Amino acid sequence: MTNLLDLTFHELESLIVSLGEPPYRARQVWQWLWQKSCRDVATMTDVSKALRTRLAEVAVIAWPAVAEVRESRDGTVKFLLELTDGERVECVIIPEKDHFTACLSTQVGCAMGCGFCATGMLGFRRNMTSGEMLGQVLVARQYLLDKGAVLALRNLVFMGMGEPLLNYDNLVKTLEALHHPQGLDMSGRRITVSTAGVARHLLDLGRMGLCALAISLHAPTQALREKIMPGAAKLELSKLIDILAQYPLKPREKLTFEYLLLAGVNDADANARELVRLLSRVKAKVNLIVYNATPGLPYGPPAMERVLAFQEILKSKGLTTTIRKSKGGDIAAACGQLRAECAGGE
Ligand code: SF4
Missing domain, CATH: 1.10.150.530 (DNA polymerase; domain 1)
Structure with a gap:
């Protein structure tokens, strides 16, 4: 069917x-x-x-089934969703000042193998279909309606389980459906696709203009990236930056670089200076994210003074830098954590 x-x-x-x-x-x-x-x-x-x-x-009409819902004290809600073949993925909704943002998965598991990520530990199982990706939006929107939530779901980030650009055709179908005026009618300004960097699709995605782009960078040098993001590092960091330097941007638009701060791994002053050098060739802004410790993984979050010192170096060199607070720490909201827990740490 x-x-x-x-x-x-x-x-x-x-x-x-x-x-x-x-x-x-x-x-x-x-x-x-x-x-x-x-x-x-x-x-x-x-x-x-x-x-x-x-x-x-x-x-x-097959929506993903809700296998489990966890609500955080800070208003973040995490869904464990079961697909028609029994595979499970996660979707998170995060309250902002005047709306909710949904963080969507694009694959069951992930082949990239980032060492700090519970999804990476799972390995790759399969791509999600466009209907499964969009089904997450339907489930999240319905949940907020049923709860009588004051804030509506307005922004989407493809930042959950999986590497979106390794499921490119279904991602494009999903983005096109999101834009359809008789459907969900979402503007590209409200949609962000986050990628660790897949050379063959980056510029095509930019040319389509259906979403904003965020790069999951997390390391300022090739050597460190190879250590903590072995799959992503197959694309040399210098080549990734070469491609991004050609990425079509509107006037005043910047590329967002996500940088997950891992204590003692990539959070030193020297790393901040390397990051400034690396990004000098692109129009960049940086989102620093303090790591959400994940059971079974050998990484931890840096102290807040370290985070602020790191930010200060970037700012002093003219890089727009924000610190994104991890939300939902009490409900295993980091990518892949809930699925791992509910599968008995599979
Ligand atoms: S961080 Fe993203 S790209 Fe890396 S393993 Fe996890 S899901 Fe995959």
């Missing part, structure tokens, strides 16, 4: 035409899927009974 959430608008149109209906019916069905959170074809009341019957014979 086809999951209707996996179809692009044009694929849905073709399906509807193949069932003997005019293509404009696709718009109605699309609105039911993405604007009205419909989960059963039979409830699409303004669609003819004949089309509903025929659609139900060939397709379903």
Whole structure:
């Protein structure tokens, strides 16, 4: 059975035409899927009974099932979601000043093997379909509606389990569906794709203009990157920066570099100076993230004085630098932690 959430608008149109209906019916069905959170074809009341019957014979609407929800004291909510084949992924929603941001997964597990990441420890299991990626948005939005939350889900970051650019075709389908005006109608300014760097897709993604880009850098030298991010380091750091120097940016737009501070590993003054040198060739801003300790992994967060000293060096060299507080520390909100816990540390 086809999951209707996996179809692009044009694929849905073709399906509807193949069932003997005019293509404009696709718009109605699309609105039911993405604007009205419909989960059963039979409830699409303004669609003819004949089309509903025929659609139900060939397709379903399969949202990811919520296997577990954990709510943090700081308002962060983490979902463990079960996909139709029993695989599990995580999705987190984070409260900001006037909205929620959802952190979405793109793969079950991850092949990149970053040493500080619980998902990396899992290894790669499979790519998520576009319907599964978008299903996370539907689940998160519904949860907030059911809770009567004052703040709405407005921003999306593809920063959960997996390397988005290693699931490129499904990522692009997902981004296109997010933009569709009769669907979720989300602006690219509200969507960020975070990548450790996959050479063959970076510039294409930029040219499409469907999202902002964040680079998970985490190390200022090739040697250190090889140590803590062996998969990502297969693309030489200097080559990554060469590619990013060509990345299409709007006037005043900057690339965001995520830098996870790991105590005693990449948080020294010398590392900050190396980072300044590395980023001198690109229009950059830096997001410092204090590591959320993960059971079983040999890394810890630096003291706040160290974080501030690191930031000060970057700022003194003119680099816009913010510190992102880790949220949801009490609910295993770091990537892959909840799945690992619920699988008995699989
Ligand atoms: S940090 Fe991201 S790229 Fe690295 S292993 Fe974890 S999920 Fe994969």
